[in-house]
Structure formats: C-alpha cells, structure tokens
Amino acid sequence: MIINLRVWRQEGPESPGKLVDYTVPEASEHMSFLELLDVLNEQLLADGEEPVEFDSDCREGICGSCGLMVAGIAHGPQKRTAVCQLHMRSFKDGDTITVEPFRARAFPVIRDLVVDRSAFDRIITAHGYVSVTTGSAPDANAIPIPKDTADEAMDYATCIGCGACVAACPNGSASLFTAAKIAHLGLLPQGEVESPQRVTAMVNQMDAEGFGDCSNYAECEAVCPKGISVAGIASMRRAYMKGLLSG
Amino acid sequence: MGSPVAERSQSPRLDSKVPSGRLQEKWDIYKNSVSLVSPANKRSHHILVVGSGLAGASAAATLAGLGYNVTCFCIQDSPRRAHSIAAQGGINAAKNYPNDGDTIWRLFYDTIKGGDYRSREANVYRLAQVSNNIIDQAVAQGVPFAREYGGMLSNRSFGGAQVSRTFYARGQTGQQLLLGAYQALSHQVSMGRVKMLPRREMIDLVVANDRACGLIARNLITGELERYAGDAVLLCTGGYGNAYYLSTNAKNSNVTAAWRCYKRGAFFANPCYTQIHPTCIPVSGDYQSKLTLMSESLRNDGRVWVPKDPKDSRAPEMIPEDARDYYLERRYPSFGNLVPRDVASRAAKKECDEGRGVGETRLAVYLDFADSIRRLGEHTIRERYGNLFEMYERITGDNPYKTPMRIYPAVHYTMGGLWVDYELQSTVPGLFVLGEANFSDHGANRLGASALMQGLADGYFVIPYTLGAYLAGTRQSDQVTETHEHFATVEEEAGARIDSMLKNKGDKSPTQFHRELGRLLWDHVGMARNRTDLMSTIDAIENLKEEFWERILVPGSADRYNKNLEFAGRVADFIELGSLMARDALRREESCGGHFREEYQTPEGEAARDDEAFADVAAWEHTEQDPALHLEQLSFENVHLTKRSYK
Numbered sequence: 039m040i041i042n043l044r045v046w047r048q049e050g051p052e053s054p055g056k057l058v059d060y061t062v063p064e065a066s067e068h069m070s071f072l073e074l075l076d077v078l079n080e081q082l083l084a085d086g087e088e089p090v091e092f093d094s095d096c097r098e099g100i101c102g103s104c105g106l107m108v109a110g111i112a113h114g115p116q117k118r119t120a121v122c123q124l125h126m127r128s129f130k131d132g133d134t135i136t137v138e139p140f141r142a143r144a145f146p147v148i149r150d151l152v153v154d155r156s157a158f159d160r161i162i163t164a165h166g167y168v169s170v171t172t173g174s175a176p177d178a179n180a181i182p183i184p185k186d187t188a189d190e191a192m193d194y195a196t197c198i199g200c201g202a203c204v205a206a207c208p209n210g211s212a213s214l215f216t217a218a219k220i221a222h223l224g225l226l227p228q229g230e231v232e233s234p235q236r237v238t239a240m241v242n243q244m245d246a247e248g249f250g251d252c253s254n255y256a257e258c259e260a261v262c263p264k265g266i267s268v269a270g271i272a273s274m275r276r277a278y279m280k281g282l283l284s285g
Numbered sequence: 286m287g288s289p290v291a292e293r294s295q296s297p298r299l300d301s302k303v304p305s306g307r308l309q310e311k312w313d314i315y316k317n318s319v320s321l322v323s324p325a326n327k328r329s330h331h332i333l334v335v336g337s338g339l340a341g342a343s344a345a346a347t348l349a350g351l352g353y354n355v356t357c358f359c360i361q362d363s364p365r366r367a368h369s370i371a372a373q374g375g376i377n378a379a380k381n382y383p384n385d386g387d388t389i390w391r392l393f394y395d396t397i398k399g400g401d402y403r404s405r406e407a408n409v410y411r412l413a414q415v416s417n418n419i420i421d422q423a424v425a426q427g428v429p430f431a432r433e434y435g436g437m438l439s440n441r442s443f444g445g446a447q448v449s450r451t452f453y454a455r456g457q458t459g460q461q462l463l464l465g466a467y468q469a470l471s472h473q474v475s476m477g478r479v480k481m482l483p484r485r486e487m488i489d490l491v492v493a494n495d496r497a498c499g500l501i502a503r504n505l506i507t508g509e510l511e512r513y514a515g516d517a518v519l520l521c522t523g524g525y526g527n528a529y530y531l532s533t534n535a536k537n538s539n540v541t542a543a544w545r546c547y548k549r550g551a552f553f554a555n556p557c558y559t560q561i562h563p564t565c566i567p568v569s570g571d572y573q574s575k576l577t578l579m580s581e582s583l584r585n586d587g588r589v590w591v592p593k594d595p596k597d598s599r600a601p602e603m604i605p606e607d608a609r610d611y612y613l614e615r616r617y618p619s620f621g622n623l624v625p626r627d628v629a630s631r632a633a634k635k636e637c638d639e640g641r642g643v644g645e646t647r648l649a650v651y652l653d654f655a656d657s658i659r660r661l662g663e664h665t666i667r668e669r670y671g672n673l674f675e676m677y678e679r680i681t682g683d684n685p686y687k688t689p690m691r692i693y694p695a696v697h698y699t700m701g702g703l704w705v706d707y708e709l710q711s712t713v714p715g716l717f718v719l720g721e722a723n724f725s726d727h728g729a730n731r732l733g734a735s736a737l738m739q740g741l742a743d744g745y746f747v748i749p750y751t752l753g754a755y756l757a758g759t760r761q762s763d764q765v766t767e768t769h770e771h772f773a774t775v776e777e778e779a780g781a782r783i784d785s786m787l788k789n790k791g792d793k794s795p796t797q798f799h800r801e802l803g804r805l806l807w808d809h810v811g812m813a814r815n816r817t818d819l820m821s822t823i824d825a826i827e828n829l830k831e832e833f834w835e836r837i838l839v840p841g842s843a844d845r846y847n848k849n850l851e852f853a854g855r856v857a858d859f860i861e862l863g864s865l866m867a868r869d870a871l872r873r874e875e876s877c878g879g880h881f882r883e884e885y886q887t888p889e890g891e892a893a894r895d896d897e898a899f900a901d902v903a904a905w906e907h908t909e910q911d912p913a914l915h916l917e918q919l920s921f922e923n924v925h926l927t928k929r930s931y932k
Contacts, residue, residue: 167468171350175425182436
C-alpha cells in the first residue's frame with residue numbers, strides 16, 4: 039500500500055516547526071505505525087535527508103515511550119492501543135496521515151516528534167509512592183486484600199505514563215495520570231496510610247508543572263491505551279478538597 | 286586459545302569468593318562476617334548506578350535508603366520505562382502459600398537443574414533464600430499482585446517446575462514490580478538522596494588506580510559528554526539479546542555499557558548462553574523492527590501442536606484431533622506443554638525444519654486454547670490472559686479466542702554477561718554488575734519468572750551487603766574526582782569514536798548493519814550451532830566490522846538528539862560482541878541449556894552435556910589480539926549432576 043505522511047518537523051524547543059509531506063510507496067498492512075516511520079527514515083537516510091526523530095522503546099505498548107498524534111488523535115484511531123501497536127491495517131491504501139508530537143504546555147518539544155515528559159516524574163516524586171524502605175516489610179499475606187479491591191487498584195496501576203491523556207485534553211490536564219496513581223495506592227491498605235498527604239502533594243505538583251485543570255471532557259479516558267477510568271479523577275478532586283478544608 | 290590442558294584448569298584471576306560452610310548457611314556466614322560502613326561514612330560515598338530497571342532501581346533506592354549518595358542514569362526519558370517493564374508472566378518465590386510442597390531447596394534445585402548445571406550453587410541458593418523477601422517488599426510498596434477471593438495472594442505454575450510458585454499481576458508483572466521499584470526510587474529522589482539523570486547513555490568506564498572510579502555518559506538531548514566520578518559503579522544495564530537485531534528486547538536495549546567495561550578489563554562470561562523463548566509472535570516481513578513475546582504462562586492453558594501431515598492446509602479449527610500432533614505432550618509426558626524454554630524452542634524448530642510449520646511463512650506452530658475455553662469458560666481465560674490475547678489480536682489481526690495463536694521462538698534473554706563473584710563484583714574492583722547484565726544465576730538456561738526474581742534480589746537484598754564490604758576496604762586516598770587525567774583521556778577516546786562515525790559519510794545505515802549481524806547470529810549462533818558454521822561466522826563478522834567502519838552512514842551532528850548516532854555506536858559494539866558469542870559457542874564442545882551444538886546430541890535429539898570437560902564458566906578477557914580465555918571450574922557439592930529429563 040502507498041501511504042502519504044504529513045510529519046511535524048522541528049529542530050529544537052525554540053525553533054519554529056512545520057508539517058512536511060512524505061510518501062512511503064511500499065507500506066504493508068502488517069507493519070506497525072512505528073515500523074512505517076522506520077521505513078520512512080531509512081528512505082530519508084538514503085536520500086541524504088535528516089530522519090524524523092521519535093521516541094520508542096518496547097514496541098509492545100507497555101513502556102509508554104512512544105506517543106504521537108496520528109490523524110489528530112493521541113496514539114491514532116484504534117481504541118486502547120499505543121501507537122507502537124497500531125498497525126497499518128487500520129488505514130487504507132493512498133491515505134494521507136498527519137503525524138504530530140503530543141502537544142501540551144508542560145510537554146515542550148525536544149525535536150520533531152520527541153517531547154519532554156519529565157513533569158510526570160516530578161509528579162510521582164512529589165508523593166506517588168509508599169514510604170517504605172527495603173527490609174521493613176511484613177509477610178506478604180499478613181494483610182488480606184479483597185480481590186475486587188486488588189483488581190481495581192490494578193486497573194489504575196496499569197497506567198504506562200505515556201501522556202496521551204494530557205495531549206488529548208483541551209486543558210492539557212494531567213488529572214488522569216495523577217488520579218490513576220492516587221487511586222492505585224489509595225485503594226490498598228499499604229498506600230492508604232499516606233493518602234491525604236499524597237493527594238495534596240501530587241495535585242499541587244501537577245499545578246506547578248503547568249498542567250491545566252479538569253473540566254470533565256473525558257477525552258483522556260477515550261485515548262488512554264490502558265482504558266483507565268475517569269472515575270479516579272472525581273475521587274482525587276474530592277480528596278483534595280477534603281484536604282484543603284481540613285487544612 | 287592455549288593448550289587444552291591449560292584451558293581446563295581453574296584461572297587464578299577468577300576467585301568466586303564463595304564463603305565456606307554449608308550451602309544453607311553460606312549467606313548468613315557472609316553477612317555475619319562482612320565489614321559494615323557506618324552511617325556517617327555512608328553519606329561520604331558516592332555510588333553510580335547505571336540503569337533503572339528492576340536491578341538498577343531497586344539498588345539505587347535501597348542504597349539511598351541506607352544513606353549512600355546515589356546518582357542513577359537511564360537511557361529512556363524516564364526511569365519508569367526500563368525494559369523490565371515488559372516482563373509479563375510473573376516472579377518466582379519459595380513462599381509455599383499453596384502448600385504444594387515447595388521449599389527454598391526446591392526453588393534452588395529447579396533453578397540449577399533448569400540452568401543445566403552451569404551456574405554456581407552458592408549464588409543460586411542465595412537467590413532462592415531471598416526470593417520470599419522480594420514478594421514481601423513488593424506488596425509493602427503497593428504492587429497489586431493477583432489475589433484469591435479470600436484476599437490472599439494467588440500463584441500459578443511456570444515452566445520447569447512442578448509446584449505453583451509464581452506470583453503475578455495479570456500479564457504485566459514486570460510493569461508492576463518496576464513501578465514499585467521506580468516509586469521507591471522516586472521516594473529517595475524526593476529526599477534528595479538520589480540524583481536521577483534520564484536520557485543519559487554510559488559510553489565508557491573510567492578506571493584509575495586499578496579501580497572503577499567513574500564513567501563517561503552522553504547526554505542524549507544535548508549530545509554533551511559528561512564525566513561522573515564515584516566510589517563504585519553498579520552496572521544494571523540488562524542483556525545483549527538485541528545483538529540478533531530481532532528479539533523481544535526493547536529497541537534501546539544494548540550492550541554498549543557492558544562492552545565498554547569489558548574493554549576496560551571486566552571479563553565477559555558465557556556469551557554464547559542466549560535464551561530463545563518458545564512463544565513469540567512470528568516474523569511477518571522484512572520491515573520487522575522487533576518481536577513480541579507471548580508470556581510463557583500461556584502454556585499453562587494452551588496446547589502446542591502442528592498438523593501431522595505437512596501438506597494439511599486446512600484452517601486449524603477444521604483439523605480433527607487425530608490429525609494433530611501435540612508434540613510436547615507426546616515427547617515429554619510428565620512436563621508436557623510446561624517443559625523449559627530451551628526444550629520447547631528446539632522442539633518447535635524441529636517441527637518447522639521437518640516441514641510441519643504453519644502459517645504463511647511455515648515458521649510457526651499453533652498454541653491452542655480451545656480445550657481450556659471448553660473446560661474453564663471464556664471468562665476465566667479472559668481473566669487470566671485477557672491483555673495478552675488483546676495484544677496478539679492487535680498485532681496479527683487474529684482472535685485467539687476463536688482460532689489458535691501462531692507462535693515461533695525468538696531471542697528473549699541472555700544468561701551470559703559480565704563475570705561477577707559472589708559479591709557481584711566484576712574483575713575490575715569497584716565495578717559491580719547486577720541483574721541480566723551479569724552472568725551469575727541462570728547457568729545455560731533461565732527458567733520463566735526467574736529474571737524478575739534475580740534483578741530484584743541483586744538490587745534489594747544482595748548489593749546492600751556486598752557493596753559495603755568493598756567500600757569498607759577502600760581508602761579516602763583512592764577517591765578521584767572528575768578532573769583526574771583518566772577522565773580526560775577516556776572522554777577524548779569516546780569523542781573520537783563518535784566523530785569518526787559521523788565523519789565517515791558512507792552509504793549504509795546503522796539499521797542495515799544491525800540486520801546483517803542479526804541474520805548471521807540467528808542463523809549460526811541461534812537455536813542450533815555447529816563448528817563449521819561458527820568458524821565461518823567469526824570470519825563473516827570480522828568482515829562486517831571492517832565494512833562498518835568503511836561504509837557507516839550517520840546523519841546529523843553529535844550536539845543534539847540523534848537516534849541514528851546512538852544506534853551506530855551500539856551496533857559497532859554488538860558486532861564485536863557477536864564475534865565473542867561465536868567464539869564462546871565454538872569453544873563449548875557440548876550442548877547445554879540454550880547452547881545446542883549439533884555435534885553433541887543424544888540419539889533422541891536432546892542436548893548432550895559433557896560434565897567432565899565443560900562444567901565451567903568461560904570468562905573472556907579483552908586483549909589487543911584474540912580474547913583470552915579464563916575458566917572458573919564449577920563444583921557441585923550439593924546437587925548430583927544428572928541428565929536433565931522432562932519426559
């Protein structure tokens with residue numbers, strides 16, 4: 039199949055960027071979208087042009103390195119699929135596909151399709167953990183946890199930290215990312231102990247990084263490759279308000 | 286390579302430092318007698334941890350928690366993305382919660398036997414001993430392992446074991462354990478005890494006064510070469526499976542940091558031990574950039590088969606039972622579909638080589654869930670493997686609830702790595718190697734769910750003791766700073782390599798070279814090896830190396846994000862490693878675990894070990910000429926070496 043691409047090219051954070059047209063004449067429906075970009079890059083190299091830079095690592099949808107706006111949608115048109123697992127069978131011969139970086143105030147562009155998502159790490163560093171040091175743990179079965187609770191915590195814990203939620207949000211909010219970690223840890227007895235401090239610290243850090251607030255668009259849930267529920271955001275906001283009121 | 290007699294004796298350079306005493310007491314004896322570093326002195330020690338996977342993140346978090354000053358590096362944009370995240374199936378521990386007869390001894394024994402008796406008894410026993418602590422630690426961090434309705438932790442079976450000792454979090458166990466370690470690391474970052482430096486690649490080791498004293502890292506955003514001095518360097522950089530180009534490893538997984546250490550004096554042990562995982566999604570075309578694993582846990586409920594008649598071209602659902610060959614169940618009745626990985630992979634290769642492969646390329650076998658779905662219902666199967674089935678469907682377009690998966694072996698893990706002693710210290714004092722990057726615990730074949738166990742054992746529970754022993758023996762005067770002349774020299778050499786790749790302006794991309802190397806290794810240093818092919822491969826790789834430096838084409842410049850420049854440096858190192866892998870495979874004139882030499886097999890086609898001549902660790906030293914071989918003889922005082930049988 040022939041695929042036409044309009045790809046965002048930008049030399050650095052301060053330089054202006056633009057969309058550039060390319061054609062990949064020998065694409066295959068079995069290729070992943072990133073393999074299509076690999077083929078494009080080998081083509082560009084052979085023609086003496088600069089390849090398109092993009093982040094990717096595991097290519098199995100779990101590391102969260104990749105993240106592109108494909109045809110205007112974070113990770114592209116297939117539901118619950120990171121762009122590394124999006125395959126060309128989702129497109130038709132002759133399609134023109136626009137490829138852009140994840141855009142948000144808190145995700146500055148580094149080059150082409152590569153963005154800086156270190157703000158996410160700083161949100162986790164604010165209190166996205168259980169304060170336990172190595173060696174101090176009781177037996178793993180000492181505290182029974184209802185299966186449903188463990189399953190729900192796991193649903194939130196599957197977040198891969200890709201940033202699609204931010205890119206899809208009209209406000210550029212990191213609420214789904216932050217709420218997922220708060221819910222995961224808060225649901226479990228091990229994490230519940232520090233819940234009040236955790237919520238305050240993480241939400242404040244999210245603000246400090248320049249992420250927007252949540253206006254319940256739920257675009258984040260729609261593009262999340264792991265299908266994480268916006269229900270966590272409501273609990274996070276309730277808990278945050280409670281923290282404010284109780285000082 | 287020296288005379289055969291000299292070859293087979295114990296090298297004086299390889300002191301394993303295994304403590305004396307009964308196997309069960311060695312680790313306690315070690316801990317009781319090891320020197321400690323006082324809390325005040327811990328603060329004055331600066332430790333460099335390279336890599337943020339399970340081994341790196343757990344080590345960095347634990348050492349910082351003890352009071353050491355830690356700097357941690359990773360090549361990804363966040364430590365949470367290290368490749369441990371992709372491990373699916375589970376983590377072993379000898380908790381014996383199911384009360385099915387498991388003990389520390391059994392976990393030890395299964396691991397030694399699974400490794401085909403090519404690992405060190407004392408290391409493996411220690412691994413089994415600390416396995417239970419890992420589960421406790423992970424649960425305390427909030428790792429949401431699967432649970433039963435009573436609220437207790439759930440277990441499942443994995444290959445090479447007859448007990449259920451594997452803890453799991455759906456098909457994302459690596460992700461959850463890594464996030465636990467990452468969060469523990471983030472906790473220490475928030476306390477100011479760890480400085481985390483993402484998007485940095487270690488490109489050389491600095492050795493001064495015969496000790497590892499720092500490293501040179503490339504900042505992958507600015508391209509700057511940066512110097513970091515430390516009292517010890519912990520290499521936690523994973524395995525070298527990407528030497529084959531196509532593997533289940535992440536695109537950025539590479540051998541460069543380990544290879545640079547090898548060139549600075551760390552011995553490389555057993556490079557020919559690579560694990561080819563039996564259940565991966567088959568290759569679909571030339572553009573393929575990597576392969577995707579389907580967790581071994583699927584073999585709990587999936588049955589592997591091929592049509593009996595090679596010409597049977599019916600859809601799998603249309604092939605009746607009596608026209609199918611469930612060859613694992615037939616050949617290995619007691620372990621059936623749960624034979625260890627090396628055995629399952631070779632069996633799949635045999636079926637395909639003999640023409641019974643399925644699918645378009647005929648390089649695949651079926652993994653069928655129809656029986657389990659009938660027995661347990663689709664709901665149960667969905668609950669156990671839902672995310673894996675979804676992943677399979679996304680990649681292939683086929684629905685495994687309706688039609689069997691097609692699978693084929695792929696490179697997945699490397700048991701070889703830098704040689705380390707019982708303290709995880711390499712042959713360069715002050716350079717410690719943890720996790721997949723070392724060679725130590727899995728022998729010639731790793732059992733499923735043991736990689737997560739080893740990475741975390743090394744980081745959480747071994748290195749905190751053994752690093753102290755080293756530091757307690759160092760003096761203040763051994764410490765050097767970034768201004769030491771060795772830093773300048775090493776930085777200059779690293780810069781010169783980068784420049785020569787950029788200035789070459791050849792006509793072949795790093796990926797083209799990588800694919801060629803991968804093809805050579807897969808064909809001749811893959812699932813089956815023989816003398817003739819190994820000899821010709823060593824020559825072919827030598828030619829490829831020459832061609833690389835003549836024809837490599839790297840676009841752009843060194844002072845910015847430049848993925849092709851990163852790749853080129855890694856491919857150059859993979860080419861050199863490839864040659865060592867072939868040499869090591871040639872030297873080992875026996876078959877064991879993942880290393881199968883066609884000349885050494887039983888009449889039934891099983892691996893034929895030669896314990897008389899090869900119960901050893903081959904550790905290679907870099908020299909200006911051919912690499913020099915050193916041997917560590919393995920002594921087995923507690924297990925009896927038997928022919929590994931899963932029949």
